[in-house]
Amino acid sequence: MSDSWAVAVDLQESTTPSVQFARLRKVARVAAPCSTREDINGNIQPESSEKGGSRKFCDQTDLAEQSLLNKMIRRSLVRNRNQVEVLQRDPTSPLYSVKSFEELRLKPELLRGVYEVMEFNRPSKIQESALPMMLAQPPQNLIAQSQSGTGKTAAFSLAMLSHVNPENKWPQCLCISPTYELALQIGQVIEHMGKFCPDVTLAYGIRGNRMKRGVNLQAQIVIGTPGTILDWCTKLKLIDPKKITMFVLDEADVMIATQGHRDQSIRIHRHLTKECQMLLFSATFEDSVWSFAERVVPDPNIIKLKREEETLDTIKQFYVICKEKEDKFTSLCNLYGSLTIAQAMIFCHTRKMAAWLAENLSAEGHQVALLSGEMTVEQRAAVIERFKNGLEKVLVTTNVCSRGIDVEQVSLVVNFDLPVGLDGRADNETYLHRIGRTGRFGKRGFAVNMVDSRHSMGIIHEIEMHFERTITELDTSNLEEMESLIS
Structure with a gap:
């Protein structure tokens, strides 16, 4: 995958301005020769950098040129959306959309869990688009919007089970959700899907699960709520954030709507390494969610729905x-x-x-x-x-x-x-x-x-x-x- 693209996948044939904007995020960053950032409206803004105690800002003329270049790129991509979606249609690409779970080259024990326990026949739309991104090497970051009931929980659960190394007896995948009930449900999906993976274990970082400081936590996957997970990372030292290689944030719109959840999620994210794979999911994406996502998911692939597609036709x-x-x-x-x-x-x-x-x-x-x-x-x-x-x-x-x-x-x-x-x-x-x-x-x-x-x-x-x-x-x-x- 070329470093100059952030692939946006439309779940329908038509495209929207917000999806088009998503496709340009990484293009603008690569086109800018100096330290810049893009605001939520797609405009290039200067970003300060510190080197040797001094602060350096981009020249305003450069900013104007970069903004113009950004708009030109945007217009050209709007005219030819196939330029960015070709990767998902190319069978040789690691981001190629799949029509069967076998195409994902899953471990045999995971395929058994998918078919025998979960009783899935074929990937849902979100699964066929998102799973190749989540399982690609090198790891790809992802921001995904999906309707309720379309299989996103199963998608990122399968990604975590595929990602872990069973020989390493420490937390490698971390998933946070806004409620105790949702954390339990995600954990149950992982337990069912991973039924034939006895060497992969799961821990619940939730209120009421009392743990002592410094305990040697051997579970490779940890599911929990933001407050408890933050305590496990900082106060109790049960999780070494530097060893987390996949971070999943579910129901992002709820996280940012609740100030405590939002702040705790950001604090957890700050303890992770830059190499950690970031996956963010939500059924809705308002501007505030995009702003939050930009802070925690660098250079993402993006899957987004049109607003009128957000309610289920069924x-x-x-x-x-x-x-x-x-x-x-x-x-x-x-x-x-x-x-x-x-x-x-x-x-x-x-x-x-x-x-x-x-x-x-x-x-x-x-x-x-x-x-x-x-x-x-x-x-x-x-x-x-x-x-x-x-x-x-x-x-x-x-x-x-x-x-x-x-x-x-x-x-x-x-x-x-x-x-x-x-x-x-x-x-x-x-x-x-x-x-x-x-x-x-x-x-x-x-x-x-x-x-x-x-x-x-x-x-x-x-x-x-x-x-x-x-x-x-x-x-x-x-x-x-x-x-x-x-x-």
């Missing part, structure tokens, strides 16, 4: 007009009584509302589980395990479960309360992650939003505009209409 989205919570509850019962539902997840804005709803659903005879942030780690793990095993058919929760929790049988997601930000506007990213709990791996799913005011109707319109999708009104009191819309 999920039918509806809204129901209600007056108050009791009206919402009646509509929910009508909906649940008329649909063939394997399992359902219902999202509430507050713990109090979630508790009220769970109690009333139980009184109606439904098998209900309740999950909220004030529960202990052990309680939350037990609730999720029961729900995954089908012991409860309905999970009532707050946003603690909006990300990454993968239960294949979930066919219905209900936003009992619509997701809103602190500014009172639609929280589009949380909406996307919530409804992404259904429609997994191409299966059909339904998302129903309860609208109880003019303001919440405005939230629905904001979501429609953001994703450029229509959300259809549903009358839950009209059984025939419901059956025709959801069939």
